[in-house]
Amino acid sequence: MALTYCVLASGSSGNCLWVRGGGVQVLVDCGLSARMTGRRLEERGGRLEDVSAVVCTHGHSDHVMGARVLAKRHGLDIYATHGTxxxxxxxxxxxxxxxxxxxxxxxxxxxxxxVPTSHDAPQAVALRIDDGESSLGVVTDLGVATATVVEAFAGLDGLLVETNHDVRMLQEGPYPEPLKRRIRGRWGHLSNEQGAELLAALLHDGLQHVTIGHISEHNNTPDLARAAIEKLLAARGGQPPKLAVAVQHRVGEPVTLAPRASATPSLRQASRQLAFAFR
Ligand SMILES: [Zn+2]
Ligand SMILES: [Zn+2]
Structure with a gap:
């Protein structure tokens, strides 16, 4: 079974990613109610009974809201750091x-x-999921992409990366000033441009698919987020990865990663240099 994933929801009202591979099915985060999670799985032919665990990135409610019911009523294991x-x-x-x-x-x-992230929840992490043939990075909810993050996610085959806000929309938008400061700060969320910068650091020939997500419904639009990423990909040239935009209220299309060709030493070298440039 090749590594397959599908965004069930993405954004500040709830995040959930369904991952299948290595003979198991897991959810990354469960920020929807258990009932809604089940419904969205069914939309893509899945069933809660076949999912064995939820792996939580951090304890904000848009990532863990359904955890208790999924554990108690549906018997899912909940993987979480102490802080989460x-x-x-x-x-x-x-x-x-x-x-x-x-x-x-x-x-x-x-x-x-x-992988530890810079986000304002205790012991927040980003995740790298590998089935031995390909690997997927789930890198959302971070204020800045640290060198640790860039290094840990080199050589991915698939990536879900945050493009939370458009800086101008956030600036001119309705949020109170302290909340604006939190979102754009080192412990908040990545802007479209910061998401594009992180992608630039992780981009390599083997990266097959990029999903952008955790897009704010107040401070961003899917079109602005996509435009920032497409601008980067156009500037890079070559064969770009496939691009999808994950949204809050619609289930995404499933993505299946092809088994990777082993990375060449020069690629590894290049990603190390990029990681260094990010320090
Ligand atoms: Zn979040
Ligand atoms: Zn968060």
Missing amino acids: ASAIPGIPNERSRLLPCDGEVRLGGLTIRS
């Missing part, structure tokens, strides 16, 4: 699994690597 787990009380002990802040867990044939 403290934000989701009521998970039965037998369903609670520790996700390291900077390390790996195995789930069936999937290796899930957690």
